[in-house]
Amino acid sequence: MNSPLSNTKERIISIDIIRGFALIGIFFVNIPSMFMPDFYYHFEYVGIDRFIRLIYDMFIQTKFYTIFAFLFGVSGFYFMKSIENKGLSP
Numbered sequence: 001m002n003s004p005l006s007n008t009k010e011r012i013i014s015i016d017i018i019r020g021f022a023l024i025g026i027f028f029v030n031i032p033s034m035f036m037p038d039f040y041y042h043f044e045y046v047g048i049d050r051f052i053r054l055i056y057d058m059f060i061q062t063k064f065y066t067i068f069a070f071l072f073g074v075s076g077f078y079f080m081k082s083i084e085n086k087g088l089s090p
Contacts, residue, residue, distance in 0.1 A: 015074060019068065022067040022071065023068065025064035025067075029064060
């Protein structure tokens with residue numbers, strides 16, 4: 001079985017799947033701002049709407065950016081390790 005850091009040119013499918021999930025999530029959470037920018041940014045949230053918006057921002061919208069940024073770092077790590085395995089300096 002090949003290690004993720006082996007010298008082969010195989011892709012790590014699980015990272016690609018999670019990256020695709022993060023990109024789709026980023027797309028979906030940005031749909032309201034693409035189609036209704038004035039309503040989306042100038043709407044004052046009150047009562048339960050404010051609570052729902054807080055939960056949405058904390059647990060949905062910002063998580064996809066975090067996942068994507070983390071996977072960017074993981075991919076950079078694997079890239080540097082593959083360069084080191086070939087005997088080159090990263």
